[in-house]
Amino acid sequence: MTEKNKNYWQSYFDKKAKEEDNIYKRVGFVSEKNTELVRNTVRSYVGKPVGKKIMDAGCGDGMVLSHLAQDNEIDGYDFSKNMLKLAAEQGLNPIYSDLTNPDLPFENYDIAISVEAVTLLPDPIQTLIKIAQSVKPNGVAVFSVLNKFSIIRGIASLIYKYALKKTLPQKVSYFELKACMAKEGFSLESATFVYWLPGIYLNSSASRFTTLKLLFANNIIFKFRKNENQ
Numbered sequence: 001m002t003e004k005n006k007n008y009w010q011s012y013f014d015k016k017a018k019e020e021d022n023i024y025k026r027v028g029f030v031s032e033k034n035t036e037l038v039r040n041t042v043r044s045y046v047g048k049p050v051g052k053k054i055m056d057a058g059c060g061d062g063m064v065l066s067h068l069a070q071d072n073e074i075d076g077y078d079f080s081k082n083m084l085k086l087a088a089e090q091g092l093n094p095i096y097s098d099l100t101n102p103d104l105p106f107e108n109y110d111i112a113i114s115v116e117a118v119t120l121l122p123d124p125i126q127t128l129i130k131i132a133q134s135v136k137p138n139g140v141a142v143f144s145v146l147n148k149f150s151i152i153r154g155i156a157s158l159i160y161k162y163a164l165k166k167t168l169p170q171k172v173s174y175f176e177l178k179a180c181m182a183k184e185g186f187s188l189e190s191a192t193f194v195y196w197l198p199g200i201y202l203n204s205s206a207s208r209f210t211t212l213k214l215l216f217a218n219n220i221i222f223k224f225r226k227n228e229n230q
């Protein structure tokens with residue numbers, strides 16, 4: 001993230017946290033139903049832990065895991081101070097951190113999540129790996145990212161780039177993330193493809209992987225587990 005980009009996104013999220021009442025628009029999401037599909041999948045992958053140490057990287061207002069805050073210790077990392085204030089109200093421990101170059105504790109957490117936060121960074125996969133390295137052996141890392149192979153996102157990126165002279169957030173390759181995480185000692189336990197077009201919202205497990213699923217999914221949610229013997 002260039003300094004200009006970083007300042008832009010920091011003020012964008014600071015302003016949203018302060019002025020936007022809609023809980024979806026507040027964290028920059030366009031579609032309410034899509035956001036709920038993503039969040040519910042992330043929540044089901046995290047389960048109902050008790051007494052665990054959890055990290056939410058790019059936590060925004062903390063709503064994704066707020067239901068677990070009473071029974072667990074959740075550190076919320078973000079670079080928007082106003083978002084962190086909202087996250088603290090949800091029971092998260094607010095930690096100011098720039099995920100472009102995060103200084104995260106090694107093997108400190110039982111569970112780490114990051115939902116649609118690294119898409120604004122220059123190298124999303126490198127950041128996801130750093131987040132994953134903070135998970136203990138046998139711990140879990142759950143990531144929600146924009147699908148690099150989505151046809152719809154591809155067309156939108158072209159329109160933005162050539163007609164509007166703007167860039168859309170970064171997308172992540174299913175294959176590249178899986179391969180990079182394997183090198184770090186993580187196995188892919190589950191993945192879900194999320195589809196949405198106006199009026200159509202669907203979730204589909206990647207257990208029966210098909211190219212068609214990959215081409216039409218807007219978001220992908222991954223659940224990785226760190227191997228015990230790492």
Ligand SMILES: C[S@@+](CC[C@H](N)C(=O)[O-])C[C@H]1O[C@@H](n2cnc3c(N)ncnc32)[C@H](O)[C@@H]1O
Nearest residue numbers: 013027058059060078079080098099100115117
């Ligand atoms: C799209 S919102 C998602 C928030 C939350 N994960 C959720 O799903 O509701 C992205 C969040 O990432 C944070 N963020 C973006 N770039 C960041 C960076 N470089 N360092 C730390 N936080 C960042 C923003 O402040 C914002 O709160």
